[in-house]
Every structure is written in C-alpha cells, then in structure tokens.
Amino acid sequence: MKKSFKKLIPLKIKQMIFTIVKKEEVTLPKGKRIFIFLSADYGNIGDLAISAAQEKFLQENLLDYEVFPVPISKTRLWLGSIKKQVTSEDIITIIGGGNMGSLYPDIEDLRQLVIQTFLYNKIVCFPQTLDWDESQSSHKALKNIAKIYASHSDIHIFAREFITYKKLEELFNRQQNVKIGFVPDIVMSASAKKLGVVNSSKPTGILTCLRNDKECALKAEHYAILDSAIDNTGLTITKTDTHAGGSGLSKAECNQLLSNKIQQFAEAQLVITDRLHGMILCILSGTPCLVLPNSNHKIRQTYLDWLKDHPRLLFVELENFNQVSKYIDQLLSQSRGNLTDLPVELGQYKPLIKVLSEQ
Secondary structure, eight states: OHHHHHHHSOHHHHHHHHHHHHOOOOOOOSSOEEEEEEEOOSSBHHHHHHHHHHHHHHHHHOTTSEEEEEEGGGHHHHHHHHHHHOOTTOEEEEOOEEEEESSSHHHHHHHHHHHHHOTTSOEEEEEEEEEOOSSHHHHHHHHHHHHHHHTSSSEEEEESSHHHHHHHHHHTTTOTTEEEEEOOOGGGGOOTTTTTOOOOOOOOSEEEEOOOSTTBOOOHHHHHHHHHHHHHHTOOEEEEOSBOOOSSOOHHHHHHHHHHHHHHHHTOSEEEEOSHHHHHHHHHHTOOEEEOOBSSSHHHHHIIIIITTOTTEEEOOGGGGGGHHHHHHHHHTSOOOOTTOOSSOGGGGHHHHHHHHOO
16 A cells, blocks of 8 residues: 555655755865766766766866765755855856766756756756657657756856757757857766776787667677677687666775776777777777767767777778678787877867856
C-alpha cells in the first residue's frame, strides 16, 4: 500500500520534499567565488575529466576568484544555502559535456534549476553538445530550454562543436541576452600531467573502449570486421570502458579514477574507441587512437572541427569500415606523444576567457 501511494506522488513533489528534508548548509570561501555546478562525482570518466579540467582552467585563468565545485549529487541539497550567500560579484559556471537537450533529462532539469536560481549572476555554460531529434519529446525539450535559458539576463552558452553551435544560434536567434560561443571541449585545455598522470610503463597491446548504451552506432557486421582486424595484428587485446560506476564519490576517488584511466590508455600501443573522451584522453596519453562513430554528431564533429589533422587520430566513417585493418596498421606505425601534450592551441579558448573575465 505504501509503495503504491509513493508511485502516485509526482516526481517534482518528491524532489521538493527531498530538498526540504535533506538540505545542507555549506560554508563558502571569502571573497569572489566562481562556482562549478553539476560537477561530476560519479563514475563516468569523461565527465570526471571535464570536471577536473574545468576546475583547473578556472584556477589558471581567474586568479582573483576562489573556485568552488558543487557536486551534482549535492545540487538540490546545497542550492538554498549557496543562494543565500552569493553576491553580485560571484560567477556561476555549469559543467560542460554532452548532456544538454533531451537525451539526459535529469541533468538538463538540474541545469535549468541552477539557471532559474541565480537570475542576477553571470552564468557561463561550459562547452556542450546539444542532443535532439525529430520526436515530439525532443521538440518539447528544446522549447523548454529556449524559454528557461532566455529568462536569464546574462547567460553565455558555449558549444564544443559546430553542429551544436548552429543549432543554438537558431534556437536563440531572437534572444539578445543569450550569448552563444564556440570553443573546444574543455578537457582539450588540459594535459595528462595536469590531470594527475606522471609517467607510464612501456606500452603493450591494443585497448578497446567501446560503448554499450543508447549512443552506440555499431552493428554486428562492424564488430565482426573490427574483431578480425584486431586479431590479425597478433597483439594482446584488453577491453575497458569509461564507465566505472558509483556515485557520491569523494574528490580523491574521482581524481584516482581519472588518472588511472589515462594511465591505462598510456600503457597501450593503440586504443580503439567510440567515446568522445576516449578519443580526447588518448591524445593526452600520447597513444594513437582509432576513432569510431557514435549515434549522434558529437564525436565526428569534434574530430572535424578540432582534431582532423592530429597525426595520432583516425576517424572511421561507417561506409569505410572495411578499411579498418589498414587504419590500424597505419596508427601502429605512428610515433607516440608525451604526457604534457595539449590537443589544441590554448588560444582557441580566448572567447571563453573573455566572457569569464568581463565585469
């Protein structure tokens, strides 16, 4: 009976009750603060990389601000306490990534909650991919995004690839208060050394880091071609993923998961992945990488916009999948990078630094 009653309670009411019962007081540092909302404290290595890189980027470029990450699991619990303490000098940033739109509605809901909570502070959404399709639910989500974001007087949204940039411009073309920018994924502003990897042992074998979720684009015939090509190298094969599981993790646990994953990439002769941050972390690790498409535009377009000339990366279009064996041989002959390499020129982030620095 009790369980049946709970099912009748709308989600928004449950969230409101949870927030009231579980809310926490948090002590903020003195002086000017710059917040990172929705900071990852769960076992998605790509999101952990974004959170760590965003924090380091802010520390290096806004020297007179205290950087204050707000773990995503604490968003509703800390929001009231933070709202009571913020001043007009404080800046709100929201985590970058690929969770804007209808694909991950829970995270999008939290983003909109943050935007509606801090109406009088500058808000900067770090480089994102917007995900949408032609479904009714997606159209509804986009309409809601346009409405909520445009309700804020000083909001800046950065796209990390061109398809998202053009869609955001279209979505907000009549909203002068919503500023759209275009810079690379924030993890490309970091190096492996900055993210905690100091050295690695001699690389051996091939590491695969492949999706098994709603963003997977490969079919059985693609896996058959890939398995055959890998077997033909005669190298040992190890399988991994960028999902480690867990939630509400400590900062030390998050940092360890991230550095361990980059270290694992650094200790392979070749990585094969259809994960965006599998590709980016490979560049940081110095390891050649065969990049496969996922179900949306984020990997392909990121590659085309920022990385297509990188010597240790090759992106495979599905129609060229029968060339995989040749691509693997080509990458295995490539020289390696080092742990201080940056994927892109830091000058690419000038538009983001300018927005953050403007009074």
